[in-house]
Amino acid sequence: MDQFTINLLFVGSSFALYIGIAIWARAGSTSEFYAAGRGVHPVTNGMATAADWMSAASFISMAGLIAFTGYDNSSFLMGWTGGYVLLALLLAPYLRKFGKFTVSEFIGDRFYSQTARIVAVVCLIVASTTYVIGQMTGVGVAFGRFLEVDNTTGLLIGACVVFAYAVFGGMKGVTYTQVAQYVVLITAYTIPAVFISLQLTGNPIPGLGLFGNDVASGEPLLTKLDQVVTELGFNSYTSNNADTFNMVLFTLSLMIGTAGLPHVIMRFFTVPKVADARWSAGWALVFIALLYITAPAVGAMARLNITDMMWPNGGVNGGAVEVQQIQNDPKYDWMHTWQKTGLLAWEDKNDDGKIQYYNDKNADMQALAGEKGWVGNELTKFNRDILVLANPEIANLPGWVIGLVAAGGLAAALSTAAGLLLAISSAVSHDLIKGAIKPSISEKSELMSARVAMAVAIIVATYLGLNPPGFAAQTVALAFGLAAASIFPALMMGIFSTRINNTGAVAGMLSGLVVTLVYIFLHKGWFFIPGTASFSDADPLLGTIKSTSFGAIGAAVNFAVAYFVAGMTKETPQVIKDLVESVRIPRGAGAAQDH
């Protein structure tokens, strides 16, 4: 059986499994659909939340970004897990006690303002749409590889599949489908990592293997890695080479963004009790950590394997890989399959029959290249987003592992993309149109507008996904910055301060969203349209603050403006103060209320 058939088999049967479960446990009514988590054990709910949460960014993209940068990209690991601490301590129990279904409903009620609710919906739509662009990037990579077509075709096919998947509707609300997706995703991520860790370190647990010894040299794996990458002129893997201030801000943005993303928060509205909301956040992080503890090992080991592939004769002094060998040796087949997607490329610039992979920006390497007759790095393109999917092929693992990883990557991207599309469409049709613009709308027209909103969102995301503002995880990081600057501060102030009134909250959310959005657009292009950016993240507008890190600044602006404006305007009414008091006490929490 060839690899294409194996991939098709794995991807096909995983989809059949999700659809089968969805039909078996179909949600009967709207309230069942929204409250899919009610009556579900915190462990099960945690697993479903983990599947909801871990998207193409975590599965497909993150380890690649860590692999090629090393320590400096640890922000992704700390940021996307540390947010759960904020969620568990500052939001989840209180939002559960409040007992409504959506984030915008909480904001609308707590700030006794229809405007606040609409502003929250707008923030939600902006953040979610940016998030979907990142997912589409990942979907394009996964479909491109799995159908062996170029990236653009892969993206277009992927967009159709995501749309169909989301339109099927309620599927997303069914907790058990997500549990199945989690199992597929974590198995697909872990199995190749275990194989590779065994090959390189002899330790079957990748997270431990990372700090173990390299079997071939007997040295610690990370020492070996530092040595081979610096030999090629790249930054040392374990050292801190980036700006520390920006790293702190970036980590913080990802953390508070995690605690401000509506599709994650929503899951805590519907657990049976306040006590369960506290446990659920912990269980979700347990299941997320299983992937996040493995990811840095995947990155480091893949970097070592790739470097070894390009310099198979004992590093930089032993001679580079020959073009002949790439063409004929089955070990290098992965390079051909990925070349088809257009995301991997090499070119024998100096016609010496070898492919030299090194950092041609490094002065020492330029000197060495002059001596040896090299004219630049010849591994001309290695898209970071292909690393995780290519990893089992690079390590020469059996075909079924490759098929499994394809299924896992698609599960991660599709489940999150479909979930976000549903969140966007319900925000537009339910909160915006029915809630504000035209309350008399019929149920049929509401459903229609939901579908239209979904179609518009996916067309926008696909168009922008063709020329994404960054690799999948970087685009997703922008979405987190937006959520961090707009939603999180409003929720937190709503619970922890009785002083913040309607005007304060609205002014805060708007200013947080606008400054962050403008800062991102200045660096990534207006509405992410390529060529319209005035600055770049290599040389940002404000000091060393990159656009991906600005969410933390936006959140600070949000807090400051809200306190300032609230201090100047009318005090919060007593009835709202009582509401805040009651949200703080677990006793008296009823079941989540329908609206």
Add this chain to the structure above:
Amino acid sequence: MSDNSSNNAYWAANMRIIKISLVIWALVSFGFGILLRPLLSGIRVGGTDLGFWFAQQGSILVFLAIIFFYAWRMNRLDREHGVEEE
């Protein structure tokens, strides 16, 4: 519903637990993982230093401990103050 002063005491106790938890949260990630990493560079872990471990794995494990501690502690605090769910 219990009386107001008891609720205030409950909330003050909760805020104290949150503050301690968040100090630890920041210490392991922003502290040991990033800003204080140079101070920990003397402690070697598998080919690198302790700060690298905190940045890539250690902080995540501590986050887990914080959340489970908080859930356990708060569920006990709810009972102590008689505000647990019926």
